[in-house]
Amino acid sequence: MAVVIVIDDEPLQRGILKAILMDEGYEVYTAESAEEGLKIIGEQDADVVLTDLNMAGMTGIQMLEHLPDVPSRPAVVVITAYGTINSAVEAMKKGAFDYLIKPLEKDVIIHVVAKAAERMALLKENIRLHNELFSKFNMDGIIGRSKKMTEVIDVVRKITATPVTVLIYGESGTGKELIARAVHYNSPRKNAPFTPINCAAIPDNLIESELFGYEAGAFTGASQRKAGLIESSEGGTLFLDEIGDLPLLTQAKLLRVLQDKEVRRLGGKDTIKINVRLIAATNKDLEKEIEKGKFREDLYYRLKVVTVTLPPLTERREDIALLVNFFISKYNAEFEKQISGIDGRALKLLSDFHWPGNIRQLGAVIERAVLMADTTVISLDDIKSELKQPVSCGIMDIEIPDEGIVFEELEKQLLKQAMQKANNVAAKAARLLGMSYKTFWYRLEKFGINIPTGTRPPKDAAHGDL
Ligand SMILES: Nc1ncnc2c1ncn2[C@@H]1O[C@H](COP(=O)(O)OP(=O)(O)OP(=O)(O)O)[C@@H](O)[C@H]1O
Ligand SMILES: [Mg+2]
Incomplete structure (x- = not known):
């Protein structure tokens, strides 16, 4: 039930109001001055304050001015004497919810307080929903409130608890690895390894021994048995970045591992049961790669149980300001700086830029700006040398x-x-x-x-x- 604070310097009136409201089921606290009232409001997370206006010491109006200007501040109902309606009007201007005129009538008191309590309940519910939503947007440091990112985060939430394979599409620097990590660290596998492998960075002749491992003597130089990355990710998640660059033969072997849920080391006879979730990422169009004969169609269908497509930063410019603030806080902490924000002109330049390196590039620009800024606000001078201007007008200039x-x-x-x-x-x-x-x-x-x-x-x- 709602918490009501009654503030009045007349003990009799205080007592009557308290009795009426307690009868209605409210949790009631009383104060004999505005000062004491403010203290109780702070302590009790009050929903409604019923206060007299004319009191010795601080008046009801002054008390209103002292209430913190936050959305959760209580609804204030002021009590004013007949003939002093002007002060009630003033109180309303200062943010009071409603007023009561003396002599007070029981039914009116009950009605007005109920209305105020109802409004507060609604407000609190809104604040709760907002907070819930906001924490959702910030899932594990994935910043983004744009429609496209909200959709991505929704999908991520839905799939974390399941073991499904995920295929992440996105240009360089759009957050593919960040998403893969979020899926892993929010899944029941979070205490087992997360193993990222960049298929494009491992030479073709080494990728199989890296993935599947080998027995001693499997090939020249294999002096002792070595477990592959699939095997050593047991219970966890394998993140195959740039999967479009995996050689065709390795693709066939990977498909078999996924289907049979077992792996055989190079040169080995026995198979080893595995329980590993696969997340793959690419910035290539795999369907085009299939047409060109560079990617196996069967593996493609095995991978794309769920696909997540990360939009380039230019398709979600509304997230730029949010990301800038995120990176400022991050680098403030890292470099022990106290940058408080960015000025309008600098933010405009960032918002209009074409961001070929996407969020990674934005992060790097802010990192440098936080490090170099001489004042507490990042300005155009701190960032402009980092940004190659897009060509904006006539071809000749x-x-x-x-x-x-x-x-x-x-x-x-x-x-x-x-x-x-x-x-x-x-x-x-x-x-x-x-x-x-x-x-x-x-x-x-x-x-x-x-x-x-x-x-x-x-x-x-x-x-x-x-
Ligand atoms: N939505 C986001 N919120 C906060 N930080 C992000 C977001 N997306 C990406 N980043 C940050 O940007 C950087 C690049 O992200 P990440 O490495 O995940 O991109 P990628 O798509 O894997 O890039 P590449 O294709 O080049 O490997 C990382 O530092 C990451 O933390
Ligand atoms: Mg990556």
Whole structure:
């Protein structure tokens, strides 16, 4: 039941109000001055305060001004004498919920306090929901409130408790490993190993011995038995990053391991039962790799039980401010700095940037800014040298910045701009860039720029006269 604090310097009135409200089932505390009332409000997590306005010492209005300006502050009902209605109006302006006029009537008191208590119950429920939602957005340091990230986090929550295989898609630096770790560390497997392996970083001739292990004498140089990474992740999670780079033969062996739930070391006869969850990640389009004969279709279907697609940062710019604050706190703690925030112009630059390195790049920019900033607020000067400006206007006035440019990025920007300028009429855009129509299409496809449907040239034409 709601907690009500009655503040009145007249003992008789205090007593009557207390009796009426206790009868209604409220938990009631009384105070004989505003000062004492404030103290009790703080101690009791009050829902409703019923206070007289004219009291010796601090008045009811002054007490209102002393209440903390937080959403959970109690609803205040002021009691005013007939003829002093102006002070009730003033109290309402200061945030009182309602007022009662003396002489008090029992029914009115009960009605007004009930209304106030109901409002507080609603408010508290809202605050609880908000907190719950907010903690959800911050699952294990995964920052993001955009629709796309919220959807990702929802999926992650649903799959952590299950043993299903997960396939994570995303450009470099979008958080694929972060998601994989979140799945593992929120799953019942969290006390067993999480083993990340970057398939692109291990030479083809070593990947199998790394994954499956080997017996002594399996190949030249295998002097003693070694367990593979699959085996040593027993009970835990194996994270195969860049799975699109796994050689075809290894793909076949991996599929068998997944299907049979057992592994055989290279040169070994016996199989070893395993219980390992697989999470795979890639920034390649695996369906295209299948078409090219570079990825096994059967493995693909085995992997994509659940897929999670991480949006590039430019598709969730509304998360940038949140991420910036997150990284400021993180690097404040790391470097023992006290940066309090970022100014508007700097945030605007970050919000408009094209972020080829996604969140990893944003993190690095803020890390450097926190380290270098001379004042407590990050400004344009602290970040601008780190950001290569996207080409923003006429083709002729491109200035090469001191750090140099990534030529392909520049080309991509130009292609996009030309399409925009030509209202998505490809022939016109090609003319603007002095390219043949076919060359233009080839380059759009190469950079994966969205091609408006209906304007695509015949399939064999795209690779024609280059
Ligand atoms: N939503 C996020 N909230 C907070 N930090 C993030 C988020 N996404 C990514 N990061 C941080 O950005 C960095 C890059 O993330 P991660 O290594 O997971 O990316 P990746 O997709 O695996 O990149 P790559 O393809 O280059 O391997 C990490 O420091 C990670 O903690
Ligand atoms: Mg990674």
